[in-house]
Amino acid sequence: MREQPPYLRIADVLRQRIADQEWTPGDRLPSRAQLAQECEVGENVIRRAQELLISLGVLEGRTGSGTYVAEPRERLRMVRSQYREQRGGSPFSADMASLGKRGTWESRTDAKVPAPAGIAARLGITEGDLCVRTAYEFLVDGKPVQVSTSWEPYALTSGTLIVLPEGGPLAGAGVVDRMAEIGITVGHVVEQPQPGEADAEEATLLGVQRGALVTRIRRTYYSDEARPVETADIVIPAATCEIVYEVPVSP
Known part of the structure; x- marks a missing residue:
């Protein structure tokens, strides 16, 4: 089997940390640099993982402020x-x-x-x-x-x-x-x-x-x-x- 792309693996990690309530709706995530250090990947991998979760409505990007856990919304x-x-x-x-x-x-x-x-x-x-x-x-x-x-x-x-x-x-x-x-x-x-x-x-x-x-x-x-x-x-x-x-x- 092909190995999962790093950004997908990191997206799963971030999603699990949210599910475990380490971060809750409205919380600001650590900086990309900090997450990259914690996860031992490059910042570009963190960026792609966050962009994926933003597109899925899990995270919310705020210009000039950072990335936050999105409020749950009904699809x-x-x-x-x-x-x-x-x-x-x-x-x-x-x-x-x-x-x-x-x-x-x-x-x-x-x-x-x-x-x-x-x-x-x-x-x-x-x-x-x-x-x-x-x-x-x-x-x-x-x-x-x-x-x-x-x-x-x-x-x-x-x-x-x-x-x-x-x-x-x-x-x-x-x-x-x-x-x-x-x-x-x-x-x-x-x-x-x-x-x-x-x-x-x-x-x-x-x-x-x-x-x-x-x-x-x-x-x-x-x-x-x-x-x-x-x-x-x-x-x-x-x-x-x-x-x-x-x-x-x-x-």
């Missing part, structure tokens, strides 16, 4: 389920309402955007074919919790009432309801989650540090004829949100 439960697509209206708003919270979003749509190679492959079209691209920032009680970029083939919705996802009579409705409006039945959706780190733009939009841990979800909706009708890249911060998948079980 927002983000449910991914087939049932969320059967409610009508916005699945996100319905999900947040079930938690007693207000889910809203901001968006920006660009029509007739040439599809990059990766997006074209996911949508089953040719690179350069026109798409409708919509960038979203989702908010819960006014605070950002998720960003995503959605792509739909322009040829699929051109000339219809749903060509703009956030315009027309079905503005704000989910993909399933919008596609039903033009006679397309969505048969299934595929989601591929993977861990990652927030880039500079994502960090700004989500209110987290650059490099903070995030979950990236590549989502694609398919018609009942197995045609891709929409694909999106979703980014959710790991420190403030937990992702839960509900999977139906046949009797």
